[in-house]
Amino acid sequence: MKVSLAEGSGFCFGVERAMDMAYKYAKEKKGKELYSFHEIIHNPQEVLRLEKAGAKHVDSIAAVKKGSSVIVSTHGITQKEEELLRDKCASVLDTTCPYVKKIHRIVKKLTAENYRVVIAGDAEHLEVKSILGYTAGNGVVVSSVKEINSLDMKEKTGIVSQTTQNAGTYNAIINGILEKAFLNRCAEVRVFNTICDATKNRQKATLELAKKSDIMVIVGGKNSANTRRLFEISAGILKDVYHVEGAKELKKSWFKGKKSAGVSAGASTPAGLIDEVVMKIRKIGDDK
Amino acid sequence: MKVSLAEGSGFCFGVERAMDMAYKYAKEKKGKELYSFHEIIHNPQEVLRLEKAGAKHVDSIAAVKKGSSVIVSTHGITQKEEELLRDKCASVLDTTCPYVKKIHRIVKKLTAENYRVVIAGDAEHLEVKSILGYTAGNGVVVSSVKEINSLDMKEKTGIVSQTTQNAGTYNAIINGILEKAFLNRCAEVRVFNTICDATKNRQKATLELAKKSDIMVIVGGKNSANTRRLFEISAGILKDVYHVEGAKELKKSWFKGKKSAGVSAGASTPAGLIDEVVMKIRKIGDDK
Numbered sequence: 001m002k003v004s005l006a007e008g009s010g011f012c013f014g015v016e017r018a019m020d021m022a023y024k025y026a027k028e029k030k031g032k033e034l035y036s037f038h039e040i041i042h043n044p045q046e047v048l049r050l051e052k053a054g055a056k057h058v059d060s061i062a063a064v065k066k067g068s069s070v071i072v073s074t075h076g077i078t079q080k081e082e083e084l085l086r087d088k089c090a091s092v093l094d095t096t097c098p099y100v101k102k103i104h105r106i107v108k109k110l111t112a113e114n115y116r117v118v119i120a121g122d123a124e125h126l127e128v129k130s131i132l133g134y135t136a137g138n139g140v141v142v143s144s145v146k147e148i149n150s151l152d153m154k155e156k157t158g159i160v161s162q163t164t165q166n167a168g169t170y171n172a173i174i175n176g177i178l179e180k181a182f183l184n185r186c187a188e189v190r191v192f193n194t195i196c197d198a199t200k201n202r203q204k205a206t207l208e209l210a211k212k213s214d215i216m217v218i219v220g221g222k223n224s225a226n227t228r229r230l231f232e233i234s235a236g237i238l239k240d241v242y243h244v245e246g247a248k249e250l251k252k253s254w255f256k257g258k259k260s261a262g263v264s265a266g267a268s269t270p271a272g273l274i275d276e277v278v279m280k281i282r283k284i285g286d287d288k
Numbered sequence: 289m290k291v292s293l294a295e296g297s298g299f300c301f302g303v304e305r306a307m308d309m310a311y312k313y314a315k316e317k318k319g320k321e322l323y324s325f326h327e328i329i330h331n332p333q334e335v336l337r338l339e340k341a342g343a344k345h346v347d348s349i350a351a352v353k354k355g356s357s358v359i360v361s362t363h364g365i366t367q368k369e370e371e372l373l374r375d376k377c378a379s380v381l382d383t384t385c386p387y388v389k390k391i392h393r394i395v396k397k398l399t400a401e402n403y404r405v406v407i408a409g410d411a412e413h414l415e416v417k418s419i420l421g422y423t424a425g426n427g428v429v430v431s432s433v434k435e436i437n438s439l440d441m442k443e444k445t446g447i448v449s450q451t452t453q454n455a456g457t458y459n460a461i462i463n464g465i466l467e468k469a470f471l472n473r474c475a476e477v478r479v480f481n482t483i484c485d486a487t488k489n490r491q492k493a494t495l496e497l498a499k500k501s502d503i504m505v506i507v508g509g510k511n512s513a514n515t516r517r518l519f520e521i522s523a524g525i526l527k528d529v530y531h532v533e534g535a536k537e538l539k540k541s542w543f544k545g546k547k548s549a550g551v552s553a554g555a556s557t558p559a560g561l562i563d564e565v566v567m568k569i570r571k572i573g574d575d576k
Contacts, residue, residue: 167470171466171467171470174466175463175466178459178462178463178479179459181481182455182459182481185481185485186481187480187481188478188479188480188481189478189479189481190476190477190478190479191466191476191477191478191479192475192476193469193470193473193474193475193476193477197473
């Protein structure tokens with residue numbers, strides 16, 4: 001069985017940067033009270049690894065001790081959360097991805113200029129919550145075209161997407177909003193191209209690989225939005241698509257009669273994990 | 289034969305306003321040297337009527353005598369032309385439609401903020417030429433989706449349409465530009481809803497009437513963009529669609545065997561002309 005890995009699988013620039021920053025910081029703060037506020041990236045193995053380096057993972061500011069140090073997730077946090085952490089902690093390390101930070105700046109400006117901000121993304125995702133926090137209550141999250149129906153339009157609308165959004169979904173949402181805007185005498189719609197290049201390239205490579213494969217295995221955290229989107233993209237092409245967090249979850253039976261297996265992994269999936277999965281699939285192929 | 293007139297046919301707010309302003313001005317300037325720079329509206333009868341009121345129609349600034357008075361077309365002129373006229377003339381009456389003026393302001397701002405300005409409209413139309421004049425050489429006119437292929441994209445793009453643009457054409461152009469923008473790493477696309485309400489309502493009423501009619505007669509200047517668009521919209525529904533400038537052009541043979549005739553007219557078509565056409569069609573119907 002042929003096993004191929006999609007180009008651009010694994011850590012992206014933003015994740016690589018955040019992990020480097022976090023470990024350097026953890027070393028500096030060694031022996032001191034250190035927290036990691038929200039999962040640094042959406043990968044359980046990496047969250048554990050950072051805990052072992054001394055940064056306790058917490059999801060509430062109340063759990064952070066006064067005067068301690070804290071690492072902020074690469075997905076970003078709201079303005080309000082940042083203020084609270086800076087008030088409470090002696091030191092804050094912000095690992096927010098620069099592409100997410102750019103969206104924060106865009107929506108802050110749009111909000112100041114009275115645009116209604118629409119965020120195309122997953123309302124439950126940390127990145128989207130952080131972006132929403134910069135809209136001063138004026139923003140709304142839309143995850144699919146269906147949700148546009150209930151959207152309350154204002155005279156000026158600005159649209160951004162989560163950095164890891166599926167390009168097709170984003171285009172459909174933009175078109176739906178433009179149509180509704182023009183029917184509702186909305187004077188202006190401002191569309192920002194905020195899907196990051198790493199996401200676009202990874203999605204494209206995954207789509208191409210799925211077309212050439214009999215089975216696709218997607219590796220990454222189950223709560224990783226960009227990993228789930230790789231699953232959706234592959235599932236649009238193939239019936240046999242599986243999402244695993246590690247090599248242990250792989251089942252021999254999946255590969256019965258398959259001639260080619262494709263592997264792709266999200267931006268938060270460490271290289272070691274991907275390698276393990278690829279090697280295990282190769283072994284299953286050899287054993288057949 | 290039933291003869292129906294589409295709602296919103298004839299003079300729109302902007303045309304009504306321009307003609308009122310022009311005749312009041314012509315009265316004031318009686319006996320003095322007075323010009324009408326570019327057709328005040330795209331209707332030959334109305335251009336003649338204004339000439340009879342004392343305003344000579346010219347299409348070049350060179351033809352305007354120094355120290356004279358001049359009436360500016362409701363379609364607007366470029367910044368450069370305005371400067372030249374104000375320099376040369378003792379008095380300038382600007383009848384530019386406020387909806388066109390709004391587009392001038394939008395593209396001027398976009399240009400100052402380094403957006404590439406795309407104007408969805410007819411490059412030969414006075415309104416589009418006037419808008420283009422506010423883009424400092426940075427604007428480009430797109431009349432159909434096909435022309436997007438050769439469009440040179442910049443990092444930021446702003447899109448406006450001629451006030452009388454067909455809404456379907458505008459949507460198709462916007463979608464094409466968005467697609468191209470995202471493929472070319474264009475960071476932002478700003479879309480302005482600049483088709484005027486009078487146009488939208490007239491087009492909608494014409495479409496509905498065409499669906500219920502056996503023949504459609506469109507009344508208005510052959511060089512009137514918004515009148516031609518009513519023709520296109522009707523021709524999308526019916527085979528028997530005719531564009532006339534007046535009742536004289538109507539032919540009995542067109543109405544043979546027809547049970548219902550629809551009439552629609554552009555924003556620059558005077559009510560008297562429309563009435564004549566409707567009455568003549570009624571007479572043809574009665575004679576049958």
